[in-house]
Amino acid sequence: MQSFKSRGAVLCPVSYDxxxxxxxxxxxxxxxxxxxxxxxxLxxxxxxxxxxxxxxxxxxPSEYGGRCENNDSRLQMFRDKQKVIDAAKDAGLPIAGLATGPWPEYAISPPMGFDFANKKVTIxxxxDTKITFTTLSSIAQWVAHVLKDVPVTELQNKYLNIQGDLVSRNDIIRLWERKHKAKLEVEFRPVKELEERIEADPTDYLASVLAGWDTGEYHLQPIHNDLYPDWKPDSVESLL
Structure with a gap:
C-alpha cells in the first residue's frame, strides 16, 4: 500500500461497519x-x-468476468452481485457495470482444464464456443483511460463490455500447438458433470464459469472497446 502512497494515492483507513x-x-x-x-x-x-x-x-461495482446484471445463475456469487446492483439502483446511485470476460492469466490454467505442463487439456x-478474454493489465489500461477522458455522465447507469480477445477452447489448443510445435492430449467431458457440481455446491465458482464457457455466457456483446479507440489489449496467444 505504501508504494501506492508514494505515487500520489491517498490512503484512508475505514471500517465497513x-x-x-x-x-x-x-x-x-x-x-x-x-x-x-x-x-x-456483499x-x-x-x-x-x-x-x-x-x-x-x-x-x-466489482463485476469484471461475465455480465452479472439480471443474470439468473444458480451461483451465489452472481446473486450477491445482483443484490449490490439492485441496492445501488434503489439508493439512486448511478452505476457503471463492467464485464471483461475471464482473465486469461488465471483462466487458462489447470483448474480450468488447461494443463500445458503435461500437455493435457480437458474440455x-x-x-468451439467463443469466449471473451481480457488480461488484467489491459483492463487497467482501458479503465484508466476511460475515467480520464470520458465524461462521467456518459458512464452513469451503463453496463459496459470490453474484449481483449475472442477465442474458443479449440482456438486456444491450435494456438498453443502452433506456438510450441507440440500436440496436446484433449479429453472431452459432459456438461452434466458441471451442473451436478453446481447443484451440490452453489459456491462452486469454477464449475459455473466452465458451464458458461459452454453456453456462450462469456461471449460478451455488444462491445464498448471504442470508448478507448487506441486501446491495444493483449492477445490470448501472447500468454500461451
Whole structure:
C-alpha cells in the first residue's frame, strides 16, 4: 500500500461497519471503483449507502468476468452481485457495470482444464464456443483511460463490455500447438458433470464459469472497446 502512497494515492483507513468513516473517505470522490474479492461481494452494500450520501457521481461495482446484471445463475456469487446492483439502483446511485470476460492469466490454467505442463487439456461441453478474454493489465489500461477522458455522465447507469480477445477452447489448443510445435492430449467431458457440481455446491465458482464457457455466457456483446479507440489489449496467444 505504501508504494501506492508514494505515487500520489491517498490512503484512508475505514471500517465497513462505520458508516461515517466511509462517508468521510468518499467526500469529494467523483468515481468509486470497487475491486472486492468474490468472497466479499456483499461488503459493497455499506459502500453503496456511503457513496450516495457522499454524492459520488458513479459507482463501478466489482463485476469484471461475465455480465452479472439480471443474470439468473444458480451461483451465489452472481446473486450477491445482483443484490449490490439492485441496492445501488434503489439508493439512486448511478452505476457503471463492467464485464471483461475471464482473465486469461488465471483462466487458462489447470483448474480450468488447461494443463500445458503435461500437455493435457480437458474440455466440458462445446469446444468451439467463443469466449471473451481480457488480461488484467489491459483492463487497467482501458479503465484508466476511460475515467480520464470520458465524461462521467456518459458512464452513469451503463453496463459496459470490453474484449481483449475472442477465442474458443479449440482456438486456444491450435494456438498453443502452433506456438510450441507440440500436440496436446484433449479429453472431452459432459456438461452434466458441471451442473451436478453446481447443484451440490452453489459456491462452486469454477464449475459455473466452465458451464458458461459452454453456453456462450462469456461471449460478451455488444462491445464498448471504442470508448478507448487506441486501446491495444493483449492477445490470448501472447500468454500461451
Amino acid at each position: 462505520n458508516h461515517a468513516s466511509l462517508v468521510n473517505a468518499l467526500q469529494g470522490v467523483e468515481v468509486l471503483l470497487s475491486a472486492v474479492a468474490i468472497n466479499a461481494i 461488503a459493497q452494500l455499506p459502500l453503496v449507502k456511503a457513496a450516495k450520501e457522499a454524492n459520488v457521481s458513479v459507482f463501478f 466440458w461441453g462445446n469446444p
